[in-house]
Amino acid sequence: MNVFIVGGAGKVARGLARLLSEDGHAVRSLYRKPEQARDLAALGARAIQGDLTALSIDALASLMAGSDAVVFSAGAGGAGMEVTNAIDGRGLELTVAAARQAFIRRFLLVSAFPDALRGGERNPGFENYARVKKLADAHLVASDLDWVILRPGTLTDGPGTGRVRAAAAIPYGAVPRDDVAATLAAIIERPDVSRTIIELTSGDTPIDEALARIARR
Numbered sequence: 436m437n438v439f440i441v442g443g444a445g446k447v448a449r450g451l452a453r454l455l456s457e458d459g460h461a462v463r464s465l466y467r468k469p470e471q472a473r474d475l476a477a478l479g480a481r482a483i484q485g486d487l488t489a490l491s492i493d494a495l496a497s498l499m500a501g502s503d504a505v506v507f508s509a510g511a512g513g514a515g516m517e518v519t520n521a522i523d524g525r526g527l528e529l530t531v532a533a534a535r536q537a538f539i540r541r542f543l544l545v546s547a548f549p550d551a552l553r554g555g556e557r558n559p560g561f562e563n564y565a566r567v568k569k570l571a572d573a574h575l576v577a578s579d580l581d582w583v584i585l586r587p588g589t590l591t592d593g594p595g596t597g598r599v600r601a602a603a604a605i606p607y608g609a610v611p612r613d614d615v616a617a618t619l620a621a622i623i624e625r626p627d628v629s630r631t632i633i634e635l636t637s638g639d640t641p642i643d644e645a646l647a648r649i650a651r652r
């Protein structure tokens with residue numbers, strides 16, 4: 436398959452590009468900073484430069500033309516409310532519009548658990564992040580695309596285990612970015628996982644088995 440990754444230089448996205456390339460998929464990764472191009476090529480991806488805050492719907496649709504699936508894994512990464520609104524919010528809406536214009540129906544979104552706010556001190560930036568992520572989910576759900584929303588728990592950089600807990604609603608927890616990337620790669624291979632929200636943490640179930648249970652529902 437031809438897969439277009441928005442936020443392609445991000446940590447989850449890099450792992451996904453490597454896995455998809457190893458599996459024989461053609462990957463195009465949207466990135467911003469010139470120094471990222473070489474790393475992405477080394478992962479097997481074709482690096483496509485573009486900034487979500489500068490691209491029009493037409494321009495992004497042209498960049499992603501011919502793809503079979505789009506993965507949105509971009510995020511402001513704590514850069515402040517305005518940037519969160521621009522990337523996690525408007526950037527997602529732009530990408531949905533561009534995918535529709537380019538006739539790409541399959542759309543995977545890396546979102547966040549609504550519970551991520553629990554237990555911490557009240558933080559306006561994080562409140563805004565949770566609000567924007569939820570509105571982005573709602574925007575995609577209201578579209579006519581063949582979407583999957585993946586809501587990972589707290590992302591960690593430890594090695595993946597290939598075992599997860601994944602379902603429409605699960606208790607909050609953490610998950611290595613490697614396992615998020617592996618789950619996205621597995622969803623790309625499973626058209627029967629469609630129009631569903633999946634919460635994801637570390638767990639005991641092999642990723643393929645967890646997705647098979649979701650697909651059967």
Ligand SMILES: NC(=O)c1ccc[n+]([C@@H]2O[C@H](COP(=O)([O-])OP(=O)(O)OC[C@H]3O[C@@H](n4cnc5c(N)ncnc54)[C@H](OP(=O)(O)O)[C@@H]3O)[C@@H](O)[C@H]2O)c1
Pocket residue numbers: 441442443444445446447448465466467468485486487488508509510511512522545546547548586587588589590591612
């Ligand atoms: N951290 C957590 O615990 C957690 C939990 C659940 C979900 N998430 C979500 O999971 C997703 C992936 O996480 P991650 O750790 O892989 O994030 P990451 O490494 O911060 O990657 C996000 C990517 O988005 C890109 N981006 C930012 N602004 C952009 C713009 N204007 N145009 C194009 N690309 C832009 C960044 O580009 P640059 O490389 O140029 O900065 C970066 O490569 C994020 O959406 C995050 O919100 C995070």
